[in-house]
Amino acid sequence: MSEAGGRVPSQLRKGVLEHCVLALLRNGPRYGVEILAELSAVSVMTTSQGTIYPLLSRLRREGLVDTELRESPSGPPRRYYTLTPVGRATLTEFTQAWPLFRDAVDHFLNDPQGESA
Amino acid sequence: MSEAGGRVPSQLRKGVLEHCVLALLRNGPRYGVEILAELSAVSVMTTSQGTIYPLLSRLRREGLVDTELRESPSGPPRRYYTLTPVGRATLTEFTQAWPLFRDAVDHFLNDPQGESA
DNA sequence: CCAGGAACCATGCAATGCAAGATAGCTGCG
């Protein structure tokens, strides 16, 4: 309630979450719950296990990430995800495409008359 | 292919197109084909009739826009869309939420180490 | 052994962009 201004429609995340996960993996291998936590550290990206596990499975199926099961110091084993060359290339593509999209949205939101420069 | 750098995944548009249309309508009433043209003027927002007509129907059904059928100086009648107060409020909400989302994505894409500025 | 938590995964649903195609009105031409 009263978060009208801060609420981000979940549809916005479509097609973006995937690339944010790839971006996280640039920093080194991560496992599911860890990825979930790092995403949720930025509130508008907060999501759930029901979102990222299917997402991670898809990334693996499509060859964008490799996985490796490692024992945990305490608890069940963790599945670590690592970028493959294909995953890295996909991330690079997105990194180039994103500013175009972002600026286009800014254009429509900020340029009512098409005036400006 | 080979457009890797400029290609914007269509999933990116999800939930955004709707608000870009609302933003367009701030400039006054528009009809379908006209909206399609103004969106396509920004290449990454190029879309098709099969996308905007269902979208416009939904906006009308949800009370975000009003419609009015007007004769065309030449051709079939056109259905003009106008923002309702609800539509205007929805647009305002999105205008506030968008920068949060945009900056979050920028954060993940540009901040590999979390080193910040 | 049992309780509880950490970690993983699968299933079904909802929202929405899109391709393809159908319909209807207007204009110009013969």
Add this chain to the structure above:
DNA sequence: CGCAGCTATCTTGCATTGCATGGTTCCTGG
């Protein structure tokens, strides 16, 4: 008038993907 071609609107079916829900496995502590 009759037809071609354009403008404009709308419908249907599909693919993608975020999400809620629930279930399973492994480890630790008592």
